[in-house]
Amino acid sequence: MTQRTALFPRFGALLAGLVVVATSIPGAGHAAEPPPGSVPVPQLDASQPITPAQHVYPDAALAHTQVTEAFKTALRTHRKVLLDFGGNWCPDCLKLAGVFDVPSVAQWLDAEFVVVPVNVERINQNLDIAKRYGVTIHEVPTVLIFTANGKLLNADGANTLGNARAMSAQSVIDLLASWNRRS
Structure with missing residues (x-):
């Protein structure tokens, strides 16, 4: 002993x-990214200017591969998948991307989601990706949030961000956070 x-x-x-x-x-x-739930939902100052992003959506030909890889990464890292369907010509899409670029928002998004900007060109490319989950894209940006296993969590509000320019940055974050709490 x-x-x-x-x-x-x-x-x-x-x-x-x-x-x-x-x-x-x-x-x-x-870890390369913080574990889900470790970063609080950002609270933005209403006076903080949001600069619309430039050229956010990659070549449309990459979308299918990027979406497939996102789900693999989400399973491995225990995060959800956020697909942001839009185009570089779209002012609402670039405003949304500007919100995503705010450092505290980017940190939160990285902790909670694998984010994939899906280029739909002039709403004539990659629509089949959304259709696979029962969503028809009528306007952009359209944001879909999934569990790592592919369950769509926000079918009831997928097109809500189609007028992102009229929304405050905080209301965008609050909407994403409400969808993120679903399982």
Whole structure:
């Protein structure tokens, strides 16, 4: 009995030393993104200007691959998937992207979602992705939020952000947060 208790303190000290060494290696022990729920929903100052983003939506040909990879990443990281259907010509889409670019919002989005901007061009490309989940895109931006397993959580409000320019940045965040609380 005495021999066992004498070994454990040495083992504990050795283990503690290994943990210190391992966590001092850059990137070791740290997730690439914060775990879901660890970043609070941002509260934006109403006077904070939102600068519309420029050229947010990648080549439309990339969408199917990016969506597939997003669901794989979401399963691995225990996050949801946020698909942002829009186009670089769309002022509401660029306003929404500007909200997403606010640092506290970007941090929250990264913690909660795998975000994929899906280029629909002039609402004539990649519409089949939304259709797969029973959503017809009539206007952009259209935002769909899914569980990592592909369950659509906001079918009832998918087109709500179609007039994002008329919404405050905080109301956009609050809407996304309400959809995110669904399961």
